[in-house]
Amino acid sequence: MFLEIEKIAQILIYYIHAPMGGVALLAGGVALIVKKGNRTHKKAGLIFYYAMLISALTAFIISIMPNHESPFLFSVGMFSTYFLLGGYRSLKFRNKTHNVFIDKLIAVTMVITGLIMIIYPIIFHERVDVVLLIFGLVGISFGIRDIRLFQNKHKLREKWLTLHVGKMTGGYIASITAFFVVNQFLPYLFNWLLPGVIGSVYISYWIKKLNRKN
Numbered sequence: 001m002f003l004e005i006e007k008i009a010q011i012l013i014y015y016i017h018a019p020m021g022g023v024a025l026l027a028g029g030v031a032l033i034v035k036k037g038n039r040t041h042k043k044a045g046l047i048f049y050y051a052m053l054i055s056a057l058t059a060f061i062i063s064i065m066p067n068h069e070s071p072f073l074f075s076v077g078m079f080s081t082y083f084l085l086g087g088y089r090s091l092k093f094r095n096k097t098h099n100v101f102i103d104k105l106i107a108v109t110m111v112i113t114g115l116i117m118i119i120y121p122i123i124f125h126e127r128v129d130v131v132l133l134i135f136g137l138v139g140i141s142f143g144i145r146d147i148r149l150f151q152n153k154h155k156l157r158e159k160w161l162t163l164h165v166g167k168m169t170g171g172y173i174a175s176i177t178a179f180f181v182v183n184q185f186l187p188y189l190f191n192w193l194l195p196g197v198i199g200s201v202y203i204s205y206w207i208k209k210l211n212r213k214n
Contacts, residue, residue: 009065017058021175024052028172032202036165045168049088052175056080059178072181075117075135080174082110082139086146087167093160100150107146114139131192138196162207169206173199 027048034040059077063070085106092098117136121129149156173195180191 005066009062009068012058012062017055017062020051020055020058021178024048024055024172024175025179027051028175032169032172048172049084049168052080052171053084055175056084071117071120071129071132075132076174076178076181078110078113079135079139080171080178082106082113082142083167083170083174087164087169087171090160090163090167093156093163096153096157100153100156104147104150107143107150109143110139110146111143114143130189134193162210165206165210166203169199169203 024047027044030044031041031048034044056077059073059080062068063074063077086103089103089106114136117132117139118128121127121132149159176195176199177192180186180195184191186194
């Protein structure tokens with residue numbers, strides 16, 4: 001039985017999770033560097049979305065399998081899924097009749113997951129994990145911000161593009177982070193935090209640029 005589970009885990013890792021993550025890295029990179037809104041951007045973005053979503057969902061499964069339990073992998077999977085779904089669904093905010101129930105559910109799930117990230121190591125390992133603490137706090141802040149924003153439909157329609165750019169880029173940052181962590185290019189914490197820091201600068205640049213246009 002154990003060997004069968006391990007075989008499934010290996011298949012998920014080497015034939016689905018990792019390859020889809022690689023596709024997401026390439027497609028996401030293309031979507032970031034080409035002109036926003038053109039045909040190439042849309043196609044690359046769509047490939048990135050589905051590839052990264054598959055990779056993130058398999059990360060959830062792998063992270064709870066015997067001998068592969070990993071709160072870190074779970075965290076990356078959660079953040080990736082949150083950003084991807086949020087970024088994709090933000091395109092719907094242009095529609096005045098869009099129902100935000102599912103969006104609220106995603107935001108609430110992110111808040112709950114953020115709390116679990118913080119509490120989990122305290123309960124089970126009797127210590128505070130710096131990485132999970134930071135990611136947990138970030139997740140909670142994003143979730144609460146979304147919940148507040150969903151209360152104002154007019155503002156939501158105005159912000160759809162900045163939300164789309166910010167969250168899809170956030171999903172790409174999550175994929176870069178996973179790539180760095182797996183390959184350990186840098187000292188431990190830097191692998192987890194540096195992609196987010198650089199990505200945040202990129203997101204801030206684009207949001208300011210979009211706000212100037214508006």
